[in-house]
Amino acid sequence: MMGAVGAGAGRELTSPPPDGISNLRFSNHSDHLLVSSWDSKVRLYDASANTLKGQFEHRGPVLDCCFHDDASGFSASADYTVRRYDFNTGREDILGSHEASVRCVEYSHHTGQVITGSWDKTLRCWDARVLGNKPPVGTYQQPERVYSMSLVFPHLVVATAGRHINVYDLRNMSRPEQERESSLKYQTRCVRCYPNGTGYALSSVEGRVAMEFFDMSEAGQAKKYAFKCHRNSEAGRDTVYPVNAIAFHPIYGTFATGGCDGYVNVWDGNNKKRLYQYSRYPTSIAALSFSRDGRLLAIASSYTFEEGEKPHEPDAIFVRSINEAEVKPKPKVINPAAS
Template sequence: MSALGTSKPPVPVPSGDGGGDRVRLGRELSHPPRDGVSNLCFSRHSNRLLVSSWDKSVRFFDVEANQMIAVFSHKRPVLDCCFHDDQSGFSACSDRVVRRLSLDSKKSFRLGIHDAPVSCVEYSCVAGQVISGGWDNTIKCWDPKSGPGQALVGTHNQPERVYSLSIEGYKLVVATAGRHVNVYDLRNMSEPEQQRESPLQHQTRCVECYPNGTGFALGSVEGKIAMEFFDQSESALSKSYVFKCHRLTEGGRRVAYPVNTSTFHPVFGTFATGGCDGFVNVWDGSWKRRLIQYPRYPTSIAALSFNRDGSLLAVASSYTYEMGERPHEPDTIFIRDVNDVEIRPRPRANTIPALPQ
């Protein structure tokens, strides 16, 4: 899943009260990107991390050693990345190319090409395919085991530019401009299983499937999250809801900040969201409660990722130019240790008030 950004260089400013005590924010990775972070993701098998950036690179980190193992240079800003396994990954680049990244050889290879910038890329373990989405209004399916020029499995037209996609099992959810949401079964891509309109009123920033495969969460620029289900029965539809988040009172008025990213905890099914307000919030979607808000980060939260067992949370503090050109903190990747107590669902009586509707 990718977060939208821009490719202007950061303007460093002294740390202020927005960043708070940086020690409380987590451990900082050395050698972070020099421009905006578009996405980051942990491996499913280890504490290795990929970070894509508008500085035309994908960085490969060993988080436990706080060591950058490799940098993959691209011709233009990289908009997304994902792991294949511990030895390889994939990148989505604004030069229209989907690349395979060999983490052992530290070389990249062209998997395929779109007709416009590639905005997002995911790998499906169950289907054995790479799924990419582009601003050419298509998603493309690739077989990573095929040779050069033979990897394309299928091209599927979308109603608008693809902004975000998410995979869980055989379910693929594609969110585009114009608030369109298409749901596919990867075993039969001839047409979408469902064609929906987002219940949110403004541009979609991120989509993330529930880890139990029953639905997905949408985040938008209006500071709201929509919790949706694949089941379209009347009883299931009654469980869908929208709530407000990432909103602050500033200058006597309530300001809504874009929700850039969301990620589900792999064990408990609770989820974290990151916004342009610089906060990371953790939610219990079943009980409709916020569990915790971490201390404010130096600037916008561009991307989040839990590791394989949910004991670590990677946080990209990276200005996303929602307020235009202005001085801001440099891009930083923080690694938070996650305490089960703060992330585990709690009985209703022990949680804070319900989510604002």
């Protein structure tokens, strides 16, 4: 373990990517962890056994990844391609391509489609069963470059440059169900849907997170709010850090955020409270993912070049065992005198 990090940081995975980690995701079936990196590789780890199970290589930086099943996945790359990997057989296929870097990839188990978002300002859907570089089954123009995507069936939320948010119904992708503007003032970094499918959390470069709801009624929109996080105040001066990552706990619906300050915070969104802050990690938090049962949290400590080229700590992946007290919402205390 690095000297700068306390024992509470979690177990550090061996053989981490040597260059910037763009994303990591736990499998829905095991403690397998899929990791994409700027070193042009996709890696599969067994997070519990702390072993590297395999890796595949693109011709350019890999900007995102997601699982298909427990031993195969999809990746999005700056080489303009979308690829599928089977770590059991060693087979690799190009699923399709865009006209610019592919920033985001998601797989919908309900529709059997792979959805990709690119800096060519399009969203594309691919049939996961069709191998080879085939035309997409659908191409949907976006208002700007795609920065982040998230889906909880039937909703797909797409966040682009220019603070645009498009919400799609996966059962009818012909046009967005909602076209919205971010309620945050600055560039979007991450969007993640609530596990219960009622809305999404959005983070930005100015150290804020917005909690949004799909219900456009007056009552539904009255529930939305935004809050400040990943800020440091010294001598009366605020230092603001981008919030790069959001991950929801699959059981409790609480969520973790990771920022360029190197901190991971856990929040109870319903009660608008911070539940926990972990000890500072060596460098920026680039990505977060809870395991399927919420027992583990994978943390990518990886400099995100928000301050340009400079000396920084090596990239590392920490896997933290989660204590229920860190993620379980605390019951509201009712003051009898106030009732």
